[in-house]
Amino acid sequence: MNKAEFKEKRKKLLEQRVRPTEGPEAVPAWDCDFNGSNEVLQSDEVELLENMTPIVPEDRPKTSEMFKEKRNKARHKLDAPILSEQLSDYPDSLNARDTVSPPILVQDGVPDNVQECTLSEPGNPPHPAPVLKKAPKTQYIVGMTSELNKRVSIISYGNALYYHNGYYYAYLDAEHLIRLYREHVDYELNYESSLYGYKDLYECCVTDPKLQRSEAENEPIYAPLQNGIFDLEKQRLYPHSPDRLTFTCIKAKYDPKAKCPVFDSFLFWVTHGNPQLLERFWMALGSLFIYPTRGKFFIFMEGVSNSGKSVLGNFCQRLYPKESVSNIRLRTMKENFGLMRLLGAVINFELDMPNTKLNAEVVSRLKQITGGDSIDVPRKYLSSVTLERQIKFVFASNHPLCLDGEDDAFEKRIVYLPFDRAVPDDQQDPYLGDKIWAERNAIVTKALHYARKLVQLNYIFPKIPQVDSAEYVVQNSSIKSAGQFVQESCERCDPDVVTALEDLYNAYLDFCKEKDVWACSRSAFKEALTMMELEHTRSRCPGNDMIVRKNPVSAFRGIRLRP
Structure with missing residues (x-):
């Protein structure tokens, strides 16, 4: 290869570095012909290129400046705004053949097949629409009550619910009411996540005026038996x-x-x-x-x-x-x-x-x-x-x-x-x-x-x-038993005589045990003595051991235990 052919080959290689994508000379980036002017160099030509000193042509003294200018133009075109005229018919021309890819800058260190690798990868699939689980339909609580009453006989009696089990009306609480609803109306409970709404079903039934029942005043006497209701009067x-x-x-x-x-x-x-x-x-x-x-x-x-x-x-x-x-x-x-x-x-x-x-x-x-x-x-x-x-x-x-x-x-x-x-x-x-x-x-x-x-x-x-x-x-009242105790085991005496309540009550307990009668409490016994017009006081009166107490205690005047 002579120098003229070398210069021509170099010129073509430099032109292929940045290829215009718009204008009369625009060529798509993936439409480059690598079979003609861009054929692979032979080994001897590569060796000649390495040994030769690069010569800049005289007619192109500013190749690097031109390269930078073309590169900047290509970058500015990527940021160019889309006009409204172009946007109006944009969806109609959106297809694989009419689409022009943005310019790709071929730089050193980037593999030559980067365009092929990019195009061979399929585009990201569209995100599927999220699957929305339908929320349960809101239940009409009065309608729920009506549906249940169509299948089960329920009454409201005395602010409480009862249901007929085939023989008689049995008491119905809130939990049993929900059990009946699941058994006769909707076992899945409308796929609710909780029973909060169904707890109001009980109050709705209780307040339903159609379910109110009461016993008739002149209802005949009957006996509810296994083989039927027996009318006592008509037999x-x-x-x-x-x-x-x-x-x-x-x-x-x-x-x-x-x-x-x-x-x-x-x-x-x-x-x-x-x-x-x-x-x-x-x-x-x-x-x-x-x-x-x-x-x-x-x-x-x-x-x-x-x-x-x-x-x-x-x-x-x-x-x-x-x-x-x-x-x-x-x-x-x-x-x-x-x-x-x-x-x-x-x-x-x-x-x-x-x-x-x-x-x-x-x-x-x-x-x-x-x-x-x-x-x-x-x-x-x-x-x-x-x-x-x-x-x-x-x-x-x-x-x-x-x-x-x-x-x-x-x-x-x-x-x-x-x-x-x-x-x-x-x-x-x-x-x-x-x-x-x-x-x-x-x-x-x-x-x-x-x-x-x-x-x-x-x-x-x-x-x-x-x-x-x-x-x-x-019929054993505290006054009766206490009065019997005072009459049989005590003496009414001078008001100067004082007896402690503790001594009187202990003697009263022994008396009741001996007589096999009920004994009242200490407070009831005290009240009974007061009703007998005995004066209550606090005194350091001596006890059964005749020792004077250190501190005043509850006591009564004018009474003492018989020896």
Whole structure:
């Protein structure tokens, strides 16, 4: 290669460094022809180029300046703004063939196939639209109530909910209401993430005026049995229906042909064969099976141990569904939430009453419930409920009832059933309860016959003088026992005589223990002495050891203990 050819080759190489992309001489960057003027140099030509001193042509003395000027022009064209005329038809011409790529500056150290590498890589795919999970549709709470009522019979009675389970109306709390909704309406609960919205469903049902129910004043007396609703007056069976307001079902059938020889023998042994007492037992049993409850009384079984009280009590309790029975102890009725269990119950059994005294508050509460008075029942974390139904009560104890005070009206409400014959251990039948349970149909049928007679007597049990004269109720007031103590163990004397309250009360406790009577509290004893017109004071009076006390103590003037 001579010098002229070398200069021409160099000139072409320099021109290929920066190629114009616009104008009449514009050539796309990826359309360069590498087969013609840009062929690969042979090895001898490369060696000649390395050994030769580069010669700058005379007609181009400022090649570097021209290169910089063209490079700057190319850079400025990249930042040129897009005119509105060009932008108007931009989407129409947006295709792979019409697109012109921006100029690429070929620099030393960059591989020659950089354009090919760039074009061979596929463009970034468009970002897919995010998948939005549909939120659950807002439930119309009144509509939810309506849908549930179409499938389940629900009533609002006394500010509480009850649902008909096919036999009777059972008490319904908030959790059970949601369970019914899932079972009959929507098991998935509309795919809600929490139960917060469904907790308002209970209040919506309670306040629904269409669900309000109350007992009719002249509703006929009936017995809810397994084979139907037995009308006590017409002596007929009717099918179970939500139209009748029943809150329990006796687990027995009406069967006039059934017999109960085992139970008849049991009652005959307990009552000594007394016909009047036998009638009272059957009337008491029949009163437990009829509704609505209208008599103001409760049953009290009292007597010795192993006399059959538990056998009869457990049989009666077994006849009721578990949710219809409560086992609240009488002394706990004065507690804040002691009556909550009565909301779903129709009868309360306490078959092992302790030998404790019933204060005036407990007695008053029992008289309210058995008398049909409306009482407010507090509930935890919920509003109180008005208890309008009369609840039946059955008590059993080895000890007489002891009242803290005198209440003749309370004593008149007691239906006393005595159990004064103990069964020897070697004569007890461990299967007696099961034998009696097998005769439940006959027992209930026979008891309903006596219940009809009780209704005709206006729920008044006939008196039995030889039975009712037993001391099954002890009316023991603090004034009465304290007065008896002062009369028998103390002397009223000169006001100068002072006796400490501690000495008097200790002697009073010994007196009550000896007499087997109830002892009142220290404060009640002090109040009783004050009501006897004894002067209370504080004095350093001597004690039983005749030693004068160091500090003044509570004492009474004008009284002293007998030697």
